[in-house]
Amino acid sequence: MPALVETHNLVKIYKAADLEVVALQGLDLYVPQGEMLALVGPSGAGKSTLLNILGGLDVPSAGRCEVAGVDLTRLTSHDRLLYRRRIVGHVWQQTSRNLLSDLSLLDNVLVPMVLAGYPARQRRTRARELLRRVGLADRVDHKPERLSGGEQQRGALAVALANDPPLLLADEPTGELDSATAREVLGLLRDLNRDLGLTTVAVTHDTNVAEAMDRSVAIRDGRTSTEVLHAEAAEETIIIDSVGRLQIPRALLDALPFGGRARVHLSDDHLEIFPAAPGATNGDGGHGMDADASGNGPGGDGTSADDRVIE
Ligand code: ADP
Numbered sequence: 001m002p003a004l005v006e007t008h009n010l011v012k013i014y015k016a017a018d019l020e021v022v023a024l025q026g027l028d029l030y031v032p033q034g035e036m037l038a039l040v041g042p043s044g045a046g047k048s049t050l051l052n053i054l055g056g057l058d059v060p061s062a063g064r065c066e067v068a069g070v071d072l073t074r075l076t077s078h079d080r081l082l083y084r085r086r087i088v089g090h091v092w093q094q095t096s097r098n099l100l101s102d103l104s105l106l107d108n109v110l111v112p113m114v115l116a117g118y119p120a121r122q123r124r125t126r127a128r129e130l131l132r133r134v135g136l137a138d139r140v141d142h143k144p145e146r147l148s149g150g151e152q153q154r155g156a157l158a159v160a161l162a163n164d165p166p167l168l169l170a171d172e173p174t175g176e177l178d179s180a181t182a183r184e185v186l187g188l189l190r191d192l193n194r195d196l197g198l199t200t201v202a203v204t205h206d207t208n209v210a211e212a213m214d215r216s217v218a219i220r221d222g223r224t225s226t227e228v229l230h231a232e233a234a235e236e237t238i239i240i241d242s243v244g245r246l247q248i249p250r251a252l253l254d255a256l257p258f259g260g261r262a263r264v265h266l267s268d269d270h271l272e273i274f275p276a277a278p279g280a281t282n283g284d285g286g287h288g289m290d291a292d293a294s295g296n297g298p299g300g301d302g303t304s305a306d307d308r309v310i311e
Pocket of ligand 1: 014015016021023041042043045046049
């Protein structure tokens with residue numbers, strides 16, 4: 001995959017009065033097109049500084065920084081403005097930074113399109129389509145204060161995507177949401193990533209957010225330190241046909257010893273599928289399958305009413 005974001009030896013020095021703060025000191029980062037990346041690390045490490053540079057809100061002091069082929073070290077202030085309007089979308093933690101409180105949701109989505117110079121004819125259709133896409137078709141005339149926290153963040157996503165940017169930047173996008181609502185918003189981010197090929201860079205302290213991304217990169221003292229690839233990146237949507245058959249992708253099937261048989265267990269809001277082959281274990285160690293709370297492992301008697309063997 002070609003790089004959407006590439007920095008090399010990126011340096012940012014803030015100067016305040018006679019003080020200098022080195023916020024980034026030689027940061028290297030490569031984000032391929034279509035990746036969902038989490039930036040993690042301790043407070044003061046330089047995560048927001050990096051996000052602000054990628055967003056065209058701040059100017060690098062030295063080093064290389066390219067986003068979608070644009071060299072961010074060499075932009076005039078006019079080109080920087082165009083960059084902000086066309087190349088990036090932002091979702092912040094606070095609603096007040098995402099949505100204008102006096103405008104309806106529809107008008108909020110229209111603003112970036114007006115600024116990016118979209119033809120007037122297309123704007124309304126596109127704004128409604130985006131709001132439908134984020135599940136807010138019936139909220140278009142609402143002002144932000146009448147929306148729930150989750151709706152506000154979904155609205156913020158519609159606004160961020162209004163100018164069709166290749167890069168979405170998110171700063172603690174679910175920081176003010178309860179965990180169920182946060183999961184919904186993260187699910188929507190994943191859908192948008194898959195459907196639109198949207199590259200996403202999110203700053204977060206929340207391990208649930210980080211794990212919902214393809215990869216986490218830790219920043220420490222203004223440099224990238226460690227990185228983790230998340231297995232959840234293998235999550236795929238599969239089709240269940242009208243008689244209940246589903247096709248499990250080969251790679252997932254090969255990851256566990258199914259041997260042509262599986263045991264299915266219904267949990268509150270999901271199904272668990274365990275290998276039912278002789279001698280197979282339920283493989284809950286890192287494959288994303290919950291342990292069978294009933295204690296009926298595949299080697300057990302398997303008499304739970306919810307359990308079925310599928311072939
Ligand atoms: P993080 O987002 O990881 O918490 P930041 O990027 O906010 O870290 O900050 C990195 C360093 O840069 C910190 O030492 C912070 O105090 C400093 N810093 C950030 N923004 C400014 C600024 N506008 N002026 C001066 N120093 C700043």
